Amino acid sequence: MINKTIILAGGSGFLGQSAADFFKASGYKIIIFTRGQTIEKNNIQYVNWDGKTLGNWCDYLENSTALINLTGRSINCIHNEQNKKDIIESRINSVKILNEAIAQAKNPPSVFIQASSLAIYGNTTELCDENASHGNDFPAEVCEKWENEFYKKELPQIRKVIFRIGLILGKNGGALKPLAKLTKLGLGGTIGSGKQFMSWLHIEDFNRMLEFAIENPNISGNYNVVSSKPATNQEFMQTLRKVLKMPWSPPVPEFMVKIGARFIMKTESNLALGSQNCIPKRFLESGFKIKYTNLTETLSDLLKK
Ligand SMILES: NC(=O)c1ccc[n+]([C@@H]2O[C@H](COP(=O)([O-])OP(=O)(O)OC[C@H]3O[C@@H](n4cnc5c(N)ncnc54)[C@H](OP(=O)(O)O)[C@@H]3O)[C@@H](O)[C@H]2O)c1
Numbered sequence: 001m002i003n004k005t006i007i008l009a010g011g012s013g014f015l016g017q018s019a020a021d022f023f024k025a026s027g028y029k030i031i032i033f034t035r036g037q038t039i040e041k042n043n044i045q046y047v048n049w050d051g052k053t054l055g056n057w058c059d060y061l062e063n064s065t066a067l068i069n070l071t072g073r074s075i076n077c078i079h080n081e082q083n084k085k086d087i088i089e090s091r092i093n094s095v096k097i098l099n100e101a102i103a104q105a106k107n108p109p110s111v112f113i114q115a116s117s118l119a120i121y122g123n124t125t126e127l128c129d130e131n132a133s134h135g136n137d138f139p140a141e142v143c144e145k146w147e148n149e150f151y152k153k154e155l156p157q158i159r160k161v162i163f164r165i166g167l168i169l170g171k172n173g174g175a176l177k178p179l180a181k182l183t184k185l186g187l188g189g190t191i192g193s194g195k196q197f198m199s200w201l202h203i204e205d206f207n208r209m210l211e212f213a214i215e216n217p218n219i220s221g222n223y224n225v226v227s228s229k230p231a232t233n234q235e236f237m238q239t240l241r242k243v244l245k246m247p248w249s250p251p252v253p254e255f256m257v258k259i260g261a262r263f264i265m266k267t268e269s270n271l272a273l274g275s276q277n278c279i280p281k282r283f284l285e286s287g288f289k290i291k292y293t294n295l296t297e298t299l300s301d302l303l304k305k
Helices: 014-025 056-061 081-104 138-152 176-184 203-215 233-243 254-265 281-285 295-303
Strands: 005-009 029-034 039-041 044-048 066-069 111-117 159-165 167-169 200-202 221-225
Touching: 005 014, 005 056, 014 029, 014 203, 029 056, 044 056, 056 081, 066 081, 081 111, 081 138, 111 138, 111 203, 138 159, 159 203, 167 203, 167 295, 176 233, 176 295, 200 203, 200 295, 203 221, 221 281, 233 295
Parallel strands: 005 029, 005 066, 029 044, 066 111, 111 159, 159 221, 167 200
Antiparallel strands: 039 044
């Protein structure tokens, strides 16, 4: 009998935990590859791996339905040489070893979904579908290396899908929590010029897109994983204040964002000042229906008590 099993490599984080709950509720068995302990928790099997070498974890791929790889050292840090190396290597190594493990499996999953990011298009206000040109900054370089490694090994029996993920809005992690906290403290002003675009997606739609990609055999190749209407930062912060019933607050000028990012948040200011204006052209063409296209409804849903 073929198991209805989903493997989430790097599934212990923000997106993986949400996907695990989502697919568990649909009756899937969930296996998470983690650098942590092999343990069963909340009906989820956590299996130890190092994300770079073959091991006993490979056995779990046999007869599974789908493999989703979300592994990667967070980009939310100062991009010094060591961190850049870790960001790239954690991604490349995991993709490479998963490709190898699939090639050796007798009955591998039929679909392999690999995380990438809309950052591949660079910092731009131009509208980007999947055919848009790529950027030339560090985040774009990371995505190109990630995707090239994914496609490098040909696995004819496997459907390969790249998820170029946007800014995922969820209750339990990601950017929304700190933004909502700052807004409640009266610090929810426009960031920088406010003209930069935020290509957001409700986490429920992220999980629905995963499900659609697994169940629909026509889904293959690169997909923008984002809602249909990106917001400028000015619109986003205004909507957030409205939903949280907070009054207008003063804009935060670019130089203050840069100082705050480096010395207080210990991260790159580009994460707040950079722009991605992307649409999910290929998902829409495939007949996928996005549930949350309205930012006010999305934020109200996620921030309700
Ligand atoms: N969240 C977003 O809005 C967003 C947007 C665009 C792209 N993405 C991409 O989507 C993926 C998942 O995002 P997320 O928000 O769920 O990230 P996350 O919460 O940081 O989870 C990533 C997981 O990767 C594993 N990991 C971290 N550093 C590693 C390393 N050096 N070597 C091997 N494994 C490592 C960790 O699992 P263990 O500690 O259990 O091993 C961690 O739970 C990431 O690749 C991210 O770049 C996310």
